[in-house]
Amino acid sequence: MQIDSKTILTGLFASPSFHSISPIIHNNAFEKLRLNYAYLSFEVNKDNLKDAVQSIKTLNMRGVNLSMPNKKEVIQYLDEISETAKLSQSVNTIVNDNGILKGCSTDGKGFFKSLEEEKIFIKDKNITILGTGGASIAIISQAVFEGIKNIFVFKRDKNWEEQKKILDNIASKTNCNIELNSLEDKNILKRKVEESDLLINATSVGMKEDFSLIEDKSFFRKDLIVSDIIYNPSKTKLLQIAEKEGCKIINGIGMLLYQGALSFELWTNKKIPVDYIKEIIFNYFK
Structure with missing residues (x-):
């Protein structure tokens, strides 16, 4: 150059x-x-x-x-x-x-294009997404146009009303059901993951050595796809756990x-x- x-x-x-x-x-x-x-x-x-x-x-x-x-x-x-x-x-x-x-x-379109490359198609499926930051909302905003049936969103207990307003606005313009839940409620989180075909981590915790949000291995099943939008490291702790339990994993690359x-x-x-x-x-x- x-x-x-x-x-x-x-x-x-x-x-x-x-x-x-x-x-x-x-x-x-x-x-x-x-x-x-x-x-x-x-x-x-x-x-x-x-x-x-x-x-x-x-x-x-x-x-x-x-x-x-x-x-x-x-x-x-x-x-x-x-x-x-x-x-x-x-x-x-x-x-x-x-x-x-x-x-x-371009985040949302980029994310779903990466799924297509892995032969993953999520029309009429359910997803659980962790986090409500910029990348997460971008993915959700695109997901509603990809034909996803239900989106279960989990966030920490702060800026709740602001984020709920954004999600409600997205839902109001589509036929997709979007639910906002607390990341602190592990029982609801586990139940929604069980109902989902795809689990997405869109928080920054994957950049740390441990992943304490999900410690119970029963969260994972072999037909669950687990994605972490972080690409460095290429295999976060969450992805390591999910892979060990037999899940298909996708990083953020x-x-x-x-x-x-x-x-x-x-x-x-x-x-x-x-x-x-x-x-x-x-x-x-x-």
Whole structure:
């Protein structure tokens, strides 16, 4: 890759940002397609997010991705947001069109594309999802259009009314039933997992060594699919437990790849070379 005075800058605003492989994905794709773009990772949190967003215009960046903890906070600093982003109240991609910053959400579509790659189709099925952060709401917002029957959502006991309002709004625009429950109620959690075909962890706890939310192995059964949207480590404690109990497991690498592919297309109007990038990612985590 050659950097010159005409190179177009893109990047990631996240905290922490050091673990991200997004620069590897995008820079290899730019190079493969011979596009004069570059992708850098920036440490950005709520304390410097406003200034960072302004820098997109100042530096004439083409756009950025956003990860925790910026996906909701960033909305107030944007000029407009897409319909999907409005529904999810979450933005993971900003596109700079001649100084107009538009927020988009590619997380949900990326997640379900990753399931399709694994030959998993969830129409008319039930899912349980842990967490109500930006990625979780994005997945839920897309799930209602994927034909899912019931979505059982579990969250910690804070910001309850705010999150319930968002979920009720999503449910009101679709035929999908969405239930919000407390993550502290293990009995309800166990019952809803038993009713579900897919369990998704969309909290950050998977980045820690232990996973205390689900300690009872009876939560898991062989026909349950367990997904953790975290990709580093590639096999979280939750996935290790689920795999040992015979569940099919899916980490966040596929979601990362496909949400990134959608962002890439928004910035460049080009399709990312998926097979080429997939091989790079898999080799990276060997």
